[in-house]
Amino acid sequence: MSTTPRTARGRATRERIVRAATDLITQAGVADTSLDDVRDRAQVSKSQLYLYFPDREALLREVAGSTCEMVLEGQEEALHGFDTITGIERYLDALVDLQVTQETPTGCPIATLAGQLADRDERTRLILADGLARWEQGLREGLKAMAQRGELRADADPCLLANQTLAILQGGLLLAHVRRDPGQMRIAADTVLAVVKAALA
Amino acid sequence: MSTTPRTARGRATRERIVRAATDLITQAGVADTSLDDVRDRAQVSKSQLYLYFPDREALLREVAGSTCEMVLEGQEEALHGFDTITGIERYLDALVDLQVTQETPTGCPIATLAGQLADRDERTRLILADGLARWEQGLREGLKAMAQRGELRADADPCLLANQTLAILQGGLLLAHVRRDPGQMRIAADTVLAVVKAALA
DNA sequence: TGTTACATGGACTAAATAGTCCAAGTTCGG
């Protein structure tokens, strides 16, 4: 029987488990991460795993949520500036930098997880889709602000622009990942910039 | 000890195995496809599996190659017309249709496989990257033909355009897959069209 | 007719892994 922790100590342990699983899975993938691996990394006994999670699937769902949080938190400030051209440039540069800095480009953790879990558990897919939706929402809000300030052409649709931006970025991240070439992310960033600039008033 | 088939019959059997594995993995993923599943689907004894493939990894590599072939063959004719605006529109429509027609959008099989194998086996990653490279090459050749006919602006770069196109398409496929929404592919197709049109002379 | 490649099918090993269970110890707030 799985429980929800009732004390700060319990919550910390549960959090440690999710964190460990998220780290391991981000690096090695779902298939190559066993519960024993998680147990070791989190410095927790196996009983604790099953105290807080009914089964592996449940933990995997938490990992999906945690991965989304990680990705969104990592770009929160930069995303907040996605409402001016220079802010957009800064945001895109930050995304490119992330791929450049890593020893090897890893793409988008949300997308990578989706490839492994989306067709296996519907609930997990929804969590990941929600993560992407929140990302897109951040982009959309910035673009809407620009539109309200009259900086976009009258026929430009901020919602569509946000959707296009997310698609282009995801495409760039995927190619950077598969090709092990962060330059692919630079190209995607430039493409986004061109699409946005074409919508400027 | 694994062998390469020496007769037509042997080659057919080997091909049947790869085909079965490719089908199963495309549908269920690498982690959820066992060699016994492949054995059943291919109507082959286990001994045959190990007669033609040294181990599971080797079969997985063949599956990667086979998946690339499948994806590229499926768009060969349409891709051949990627050298006029109407041809490009037809090509994009065909890609969109593929996602619309499927009961549920599956995205790009190459990308999906990459998410599962790219970080596990370098040789497999290279095979998948090569598949994407050939795809991009098809796009590039069409755009180069347009450039040579003077249909593109002097400052337009067909190579860059092809790269951008592939990225946008992959982004659209990924979003269509995760969101179970073929409309995402339509948006990506329209985005590609806008980018290409912006490069017209 | 004999040889070679192809094929069956099941027995078998070895390892990994999910999940269960329990008995005993620790932490800490009320």
Added chain:
DNA sequence: CCGAACTTGGACTATTTAGTCCATGTAACA
């Protein structure tokens, strides 16, 4: 200091799976 929540750690089961091995049988061709 009592009790509830937390924690350990390992034993245990059951299942799946990759990979090996072998005896037997068939297709086809020189």
